[in-house]
Each structure stands twice: as structure tokens, then as C-alpha cells.
Amino acid sequence: MSEHARQIPAVGPAGGRSGRAEPRRGPAGPAVRVAVLGARGQMGQEAVKAVAAAPDLELVASLGRSDALETLLTADAQIVIDLTVPDSTETNVRFAVEHGIHAVVGTTGWTDEKLQALRSLLAEHPKTGVLIAPNFAVGSVLAGRFAATAAKYFDSVEIIELHHPRKVDAPSGTALRTAQLIAAARAEACMPPSPDATETALDGARGATVAGIPVHSVRLAGLTAHQEVLLGGFGEQLTIRHDSFTQASFMPGVLLGVRTVASRPGLTIGLDGYLDLEA
Numbered sequence: 001m002s003e004h005a006r007q008i009p010a011v012g013p014a015g016g017r018s019g020r021a022e023p024r025r026g027p028a029g030p031a032v033r034v035a036v037l038g039a040r041g042q043m044g045q046e047a048v049k050a051v052a053a054a055p056d057l058e059l060v061a062s063l064g065r066s067d068a069l070e071t072l073l074t075a076d077a078q079i080v081i082d083l084t085v086p087d088s089t090e091t092n093v094r095f096a097v098e099h100g101i102h103a104v105v106g107t108t109g110w111t112d113e114k115l116q117a118l119r120s121l122l123a124e125h126p127k128t129g130v131l132i133a134p135n136f137a138v139g140s141v142l143a144g145r146f147a148a149t150a151a152k153y154f155d156s157v158e159i160i161e162l163h164h165p166r167k168v169d170a171p172s173g174t175a176l177r178t179a180q181l182i183a184a185a186r187a188e189a190c191m192p193p194s195p196d197a198t199e200t201a202l203d204g205a206r207g208a209t210v211a212g213i214p215v216h217s218v219r220l221a222g223l224t225a226h227q228e229v230l231l232g233g234f235g236e237q238l239t240i241r242h243d244s245f246t247q248a249s250f251m252p253g254v255l256l257g258v259r260t261v262a263s264r265p266g267l268t269i270g271l272d273g274y275l276d277l278e279a
């Protein structure tokens with residue numbers, strides 16, 4: 001299966017490798033066979049529900065930390081949704097690509113080096129698609145776009161991301177992506193990073209610097225996933241804020257990813273690439 005991506009909507013012989021007698025049928029043909037990795041996590045549980053409720057999709061496997069990736073093969077999965085942890089996502093996605101399984105990835109932790117290695121692997125599997133989406137919420141994707149558009153009109157830009165205290169990484173993947181988009185927009189406009197004359201007496205007092213943009217991470221009980229981009233200019237401030245109040249807010253984006261990834265071979269970063277957005 002290495003050089004052939006799993007064809008969609010065809011599902012192979014009846015029952016596939018899973019031994020099912022009757023493959024589920026969606027409104028427009030056989031349902032697409034989807035597996036969820038990290039299925040018992042906050043996001044994974046929502047994804048399991050969303051896939052199970054979608055008439056055109058069939059949930060064929062729900063894997064946790066101790067389950068073998070080979071289960072994806074016995075379940076004959078065509079698409080895997082990875083919602084695990086930064087330490088495991090690269091291994092999971094590489095396994096999927098090597099077996100022609102398309103991947104929709106929400107997990108954070110994809111460094112430039114890991115992305116480059118994945119691009120090289122995908123070059124050997126040219127029919128397989130991978131979406132890595134730092135944030136599946138449509139409002140968050142739009143907020144990132146708006147921030148990048150606004151960035152060149154203001155002297156100062158800082159990002160505050162606020163999350164639930166169980167989050168294992170900082171800064172958030174969304175904040176990293178937003179900072180990169182803002183920095184690229186400012187570089188294109190030949191603008192310097194935010195001006196700052198402050199000398200800090202304590203490390204971290206000004207947050208972390210990502211592509212020249214200060215990023216501050218808050219972890220607070222009661223929160224879900226939130227971000228503010230503060231843009232400061234002469235006598236004015238623009239604040240672009242997005243709030244996800246529940247993990248369910250990410251599911252329309254996850255399903256869009258699942259329904260689109262097979263038609264987009266190679267690596268796509270950001271759900272923006274799948275949305276019909278004005279330039």
C-alpha cells in the first residue's frame with residue numbers, strides 16, 4: 001500500500017481487512033473509513049462522536065496510548081485523525097503515510113525539522129494527503145487571517161493565549177502559527193518587530209518571543225482555548241480575540257479536514273488551505 005494512497009470513496013473488498021460483512025454506506029456511496037488516535041482525550045472523545053454521527057463516515061478504530069498502530073491496518077482505515085500528544089504525533093503520522101492512510105492532525109509540536117522530514121516522506125507517497133491544523137475552529141482561522149492583515153498598520157503587536165491548565169505545551173500551536181503569519185506580513189511590509197525599550201528584571205516577564213512577536217501563555221482553571229492579538233498604534237488599540245468555549249467548536253473543522261484531505265495530496269498546514277477564503 002506504500003505508493004498508493006487509499007482510494008476514497010472506494011473501500012476495497014466487502015468487509016475490508018476488518019472482516020465487516022457489510023461496509024456502512026453513506027448518502028453518496030460507501031462511507032469513508034476513519035480512525036481516531038487519542039480517542040479517550042478531550043478532543044478525541046469529541047472526534048469519535050462527530051465521526052460516528054456523520055452519515056458519510058464510518059468510525060473503524062478508536063486508539064489510545066497503549067493500542068498498536070497496526071490496528072489501523074486491520075481496521076482498513078482510509079483516514080486517521082491524530083489528537084494525541086506532541087511526543088507521539090510524528091510517529092503516528094509517519095506510520096499512516098507509509099501505509100497510504102491520509103492524516104488529519106490537530107496535535108501540536110510540529111517543529112520545522114519534523115515538518116521537513118514529513119514533506120520528504122510525502123514525496124515518496126505522492127497520493128497521500130496530510131493536514132496539520134494548529135486550530136480547527138473556523139473563527140480562530142479567521143482571527144489569524146485578520147491579525148496578519150492588520151499587522152502592518154500598527155507599531156506594536158503582542159499575543160496572549162489562554163488555555164485550560166491540563167494543556168501540556170506552551171506556547172499554543174495557534175499562537176505559534178499566528179506569530180508566524182504576523183511576522184511574515186510585517187516582513188513583507190519591511191516593518192521591524194514590535195518596539196520595546198524594556199529591560200526585564202526577571203526571565204519571562206515579557207513572555208516568549210516567536211518570530212519577533214512577544215507571546216504570553218496563561219493557564220487558568222475554567223478556560224478552554226482563547227487568544228488575543230493586541231495591536232497598538234498612535235493613540236489606538238485593536239484587539240482581535242477568539243474564544244473556543246468547548247472542544248465541540250473544533251469539530252466542524254475536523255470534519256472538513258476529513259472530507260477534504262484525500263483530495264489534497266502532500267502537506268497542508270492550516271485549515272485556511274481548505275476554506276474558501278478571500279486572499
Ligand SMILES: NC(=O)C1=CN([C@@H]2O[C@H](COP(=O)(O)OP(=O)(O)OC[C@H]3O[C@@H](n4cnc5c(N)ncnc54)[C@H](OP(=O)(O)O)[C@@H]3O)[C@@H](O)[C@H]2O)C=CC1
Nearest residue numbers: 038040041042043064065084088106107108133134135136
Ligand atoms: N488543532 C486544534 O484545533 C486543537 C488541537 N488540540 C491539540 O490536540 C492535542 C490533544 O489535546 P487534548 O485532547 O486536549 O489532550 P488530552 O490530554 O485530553 O488527550 C490526549 C490523548 O492522547 C492520548 N495519547 C497519548 N499518547 C498516545 C499515543 N502514542 N497514541 C495514541 N494516543 C495517545 C492520551 O492517552 P492517555 O489518556 O492514556 O494519556 C490522551 O487520551 C494537543 O496537542 C492539543 O494541543 C487541542 C484542541 C484543538
Ligand SMILES: O=C(O)C1=N[C@H](C(=O)O)C[C@H](O)C1
Nearest residue numbers: 108134135167172173174225
Ligand atoms: O490544547 C488545547 O486545548 C488546544 N490546542 C491547540 C493549540 O495549541 O493551539 C488548539 C487550541 O488552542 C486548543
